Amino acid sequence: xxxxxxxxxxxxxxxxxxxxxxxxxxxxxxxxxxxxxxxxxxxxxxxxxxxxxxxxxxxxxxxxxxxxxxxxxxxxxxxxxxxxxxxxxxxxxxxxxxxxxxxxxxxxxxxxxxxx
Amino acid sequence: xxxxxxxxxxxxxxxxxxxxxxxxxxxxxxxxxxxxxxxxxxxxxxxxxxxxxxxxxxxxxxxxxxxxxxxxxxxxxxxxxxxxxxxxxxxxxxxxxxxxxxxxxxxxxxx
Numbered sequence: 001x002x003x004x005x006x007x008x009x010x011x012x013x014x015x016x017x018x019x020x021x022x023x024x025x026x027x028x029x030x031x032x033x034x035x036x037x038x039x040x041x042x043x044x045x046x047x048x049x050x051x052x053x054x055x056x057x058x059x060x061x062x063x064x065x066x067x068x069x070x071x072x073x074x075x076x077x078x079x080x081x082x083x084x085x086x087x088x089x090x091x092x093x094x095x096x097x098x099x100x101x102x103x104x105x106x107x108x109x110x111x112x113x114x115x116x
Numbered sequence: 117x118x119x120x121x122x123x124x125x126x127x128x129x130x131x132x133x134x135x136x137x138x139x140x141x142x143x144x145x146x147x148x149x150x151x152x153x154x155x156x157x158x159x160x161x162x163x164x165x166x167x168x169x170x171x172x173x174x175x176x177x178x179x180x181x182x183x184x185x186x187x188x189x190x191x192x193x194x195x196x197x198x199x200x201x202x203x204x205x206x207x208x209x210x211x212x213x214x215x216x217x218x219x220x221x222x223x224x225x226x227x
Contacts, residue, residue, distance in 0.1 A: 006161070033214055042122075042205060043160070045214035059214065091159055104150070105215060106157035 002026070003023060004108035006092050012114045013082055021077045021111045025094030033095075034067055038088040046090075049075065050097060060101050082115045087112070118143040120208050122218025129196050131227045139206035140188040146208040149182060149189045150215065154203045158170050163204075164191070196225045 005024040013019050025032050033048040043061035049069040060066070064082075069075040079086055089112050093105040119142040129135050141149075147168035152160035166173045166180045167191065172182050177196075182189040193200055203222050207215040 035214075035217075042134045042217040042219040043207075043215070045216065051124050056214070085136065093159075104162055107152075107161070109157075 002091055004094050004106055006090075006108040006111050008111060009109065010112045010114075012116065013086060014116050016081055018078065018080045019082055019113065021079075021090050021113070023075045023077070023092030023094075023108060024094075024099055025073065025075070025092070026106055029094035029096045030072070031093075031095045031097045031103075031105075032069055033093045034075070034077050035086045035091045035093065037091055037110070043091065046077070079113075082113075084115050087115045111113075118146055118201055118208055118210075118216040120216050120218045122221060123205050124221060125219065126224070128224045128226065131198060131225055134181060134192045135191075135196050135200070135223055135225075137191045137204055137206065137221045137223075138188060139190070139208075140186075141216075142187065143210065144184075144187065145146040145210045147211060149180070150178060150207050151180060151191050152205045152207065152217075154205065154220075160205060182215045189211045191217070193223075196223075198225050198227050201225045 007022045030051045032049045035043040037043050047067045048056040064080045067077045089110040091110045093107045095103045095105045122139045152163035153163045154160040166182050177194045179192045203220045205220050206218045209215045
């Protein structure tokens with residue numbers, strides 16, 4: 001079946017502009033995660049949605065970052081007033097969490113954001 | 117919070133040799149340990165995972181071992197092939213929380 005999809009695949013913006021990144025999780029997956037991968041770095045957790053629960057925002061680096069998940073499916077990550085240090089690949093993952101298990105996270109291809 | 121250290125950062129092997137990547141974690145509550153492979157321009161793909169109630173798991177040429185007492189886990193790839201060349205990430209998490217990743221190992225397999 002279809003995997004996690006993200007759009008756009010590449011985004012170039014000017015410093016100070018706002019950007020929106022989209023994630024379509026695997027159908028039926030209840031959990032959705034956003035991560036950031038900076039050049040030469042590992043993956044850094046940003047935010048996590050699980051069903052109808054309040055999201056875990058503990059990884060967001062500043063109040064310029066926000067995310068929403070509409071109807072328990074599609075998610076949008078918004079970065080306001082972008083800075084050059086926001087340049088990175090933004091990865092989305094989804095999983096089907098059930099019972100007492102932590103289930104496999106499946107990653108999308110990412111959105112490469114470049115802030116000039 | 118959880119911290120995951122991964123070594124080595126780069127690893128070069130000859131085709132057919134074995135490769136071992138090691139990770140340590142700090143939070144004794146972590147109970148899920150996946151390994152991901154990332155090829156250039158693509159998202160990470162799960163290659164194997166292990167849960168805290170298991171000490172070892174194998175899938176063809178890939179195996180993972182977990183030592184909960186020492187808080188470390190390792191990835192073993194046997195009979196390496198050029199297509200194994202990629203960046204490998206280990207990660208740790210507690211149930212239904214985000215994964216905390218190591219910084220990655222770039223594996224190069226030369227033929």
